[in-house]
Amino acid sequence: LRTLEFGQTGIEFCPTFEDAASVGLPSTDDAQGTIGVVLPLSGNFAAFGQEALRGILLAAGTFDAGLPIEQRPRIRIEIRDSGGLPGLAAAAVRELAQEEGVMAIIGPLLAKECEAAAVAAEIQRVPLLALTARTEIASDRSYLSRVRTVPRDEVQPRA
DSSP states (O other), X not given: OOOOOTTOXXXXXXXOHHHHHHHOOOOOTTOEEEEEEEEOOSSTTXXXXXXXXXXXXXXXXXXXXXXXXXXXXXXXXXXXXXXXXXXXXXXXXXXXXXXXXXXXXXXXXXXXXXXXXHHHHHHHTOOEEEOOSOGGGGTTXXXXXXXXXXXXXXXXXXX
């Protein structure tokens, strides 16, 4: 990875896809624990929530049925439906934060859900990986990381 020098922007710090691919994937052989997921799995945005959930389950190795059981990641996924509602998203974060072994929570997707979930995550002191394009949501929050690109980053040509 490149070192961020004074005056450089974060975009210049990010590796290219080629750089990232050359490093390879980290080993997850000893990975274990519980990841919470809060997504709109019902309501108007259910299709988006279900797509995000499939990606999370794929990344967690849920579909690695061809691997011997001792080689599969030992990651447990606890899923909660926010219904696209801020109150339900915050309640799901509070509930997951109280479960033994929950290391972090992924989600939600929608701006108002993310704001409510972020407040709950800060109070509960549980890491929240928000899937929102709203860049300002992570400012001044210790327990929130935004892990979604914004459209301008996806289409901006590299210099």
